Amino acid sequence: MPIENIPEIYFQNKNTALDIFVYDFKMTSDVVKSKVNLSMNMFSFLQVGKKQVHFAGTSVAVNKAQSLLLKKGNWLWTELLDTEAIYYCKLFFFSEKKLTDFLSKYTNDVKPYKEDAPYFVIENDDYIAAFINSLSSNTFIDQSYSSALLSLKFEEIMLYMLNKYGDKFEIYLHSLISKEVSPFKNTVESNVHSNLKLEEIAFLCNMSLSTFKRHFTNEYKVPPGKWLQDKRLQKAKELLQGGELKASDIYLDIGYNNLSNFSTAFKNKFGVSPADIYN
Structure with missing residues (x-):
């Protein structure tokens, strides 16, 4: 099975490096343990279906009641249809530079912390549902203020997660800039x-x-x-x-x-x- 380079395969302009990127992902058949090279950290806001991911020594499974924040790196993804005949999620990618800028702006330091897990499980709520609805790739394509608006959306969800999960989430964000590799x-x-x-x-x-x-x-x-x-x-x-x-x-x-x-x-x-x- 070939390795998918994500999010690059979704870029319209393959030569453009992006710090933030949104993609509406849909499929109509199950995918089991596809190989993914994730070059940016990524929120996976699952709306219909089920998802399981493996990374190095760990794995996690979620349904549409939860979302995931995933560390960049090599993953095995399993994406399964639920009762509906479609799988649908919104993917929100951000670079390490964007993360470092955010941590510099809103926290006391940007030093890497030891990584406990390569993923963070998010319990969806009304605020997150509203945020997901506002996050459409069509909104952020080739408009005058698309880039600025997307940066605000990134800060919005990050600040909301810090409010919701406190130190636990902040420590996880710091672990994303860690250079440690799983032995x-x-x-x-x-x-x-x-x-x-x-x-x-x-x-x-x-x-x-x-x-x-x-x-x-x-x-x-x-x-x-x-x-x-x-x-x-x-x-x-x-x-x-x-x-x-x-x-x-x-x-x-x-x-x-x-x-x-x-x-x-x-x-x-x-x-x-x-x-x-x-x-």
Whole structure:
């Protein structure tokens, strides 16, 4: 699956660098774990549908009752239709320069803080709903005061979030200008029990698959496929020993696409079938 460079693919003039950008995003079919290189920090104001995102060692899922502020970087996005046959969100992008200017103007400093999470979950309310309604890409295209108006909209939502969430939001904003990169091992080990493929974990580490495999083997002294399989099968054994879950309940979460392959791998490792553990 190709990597999407966002927001650049939405720009009408590909040669223009923007500090703030709005895009009305719509689609009529589900997208699962698309690879996104996000070059600007971004508000995702979801209006219809569901969204799940993975970044390095963490993931989060939201519906239309919530919005997200996402840190720039490599993400895996899953966007799902809800009861309606459309997915719709408004995307509001801003550069690190714009963020630094804002922090200089309204807070005491702009030093980077340690990052706790690459995303901030926003609970939608009446004010945010009104803000979203005022945020249309058509309003901010080639008009005399479009740029100035968009800058005011950016300050408006940022100031409202500071009012709503206080220090928690301010600390998050500072983390967006941090130059720290998630360590390789943290990203790998945070996804041990996910159902992500090796290629997807490599992408979250900002590596090609071949580089990831080489780096992994140097770090862990075993190939990544074998290491992950052993860890996930051990987790499966623990879940089955709990007595509440069957193999059919867990094989997808353990990273297997079908029950038969999971059962075979499990028996090869432990000498018994998953059904023998459960029973």
